[in-house]
Amino acid sequence: MVYEKVTYMCPKCNRGYFFSSTEEFSTICPECNVEMICVGKKFTSTEKEEKEETKWQKTLESSASLVYCPYCNSVNTSKISTTSKVINTAIFGIFGTKRHKQWHCNQCNSDF
Numbered sequence: 164m165v166y167e168k169v170t171y172m173c174p175k176c177n178r179g180y181f182f183s184s185t186e187e188f189s190t191i192c193p194e195c196n197v198e199m200i201c202v203g204k205k206f207t208s209t210e211k212e213e214k215e216e217t218k219w220q221k222t223l224e225s226s227a228s229l230v231y232c233p234y235c236n237s238v239n240t241s242k243i244s245t246t247s248k249v250i251n252t253a254i255f256g257i258f259g260t261k262r263h264k265q266w267h268c269n270q271c272n273s274d275f
Contacts, residue, residue: 167206168205169182169183169204170182171199171200173194173197232266234273234275237269237271239269240266240268241267241269242266243264243266243274248261248262248264
C-alpha cells in the first residue's frame with residue numbers, strides 16, 4: 164500500500180505538523196489559526212521507508228525553527244555572519260545595509 168506523507172509548517176509559530184493521506188487533516192494551524200505552508204510531500208510504500216520517514220520527522224521537530232523569507236516565502240535561507248556584517252560596515256560605513264539584517268534568502272537574494 165502506498166502512503167503519502169505531507170509536512171506543513173506554520174509561518175507564524177514555526178511548528179511542524181505531519182499528516183498522512185489516509186487521515187483527514189486541516190491546513191489551518193491549531194495553535195494560531197493561520198494557513199500553514201506545505202514544506203514537503205513524500206510517498207512511502209514499505210515499512211523501512213516509514214521508519215526512515217519517522218526518523219526524518221523527529222529530526223525536523225528537534226531542529227531549530229524554520230525561517231521564512233518575507234518576500235518569497237522560501238525556507239531556503241541562511242544566517243548572515245557577523246564577519247560579513249563587519250566587512251560590509253567597514254567598506255560602506257553607515258551606508259552598509261547588512262548590519263541591521265539577520266537572514267539572507269538564497270532563492271530571491273534578499274536580506275531581512
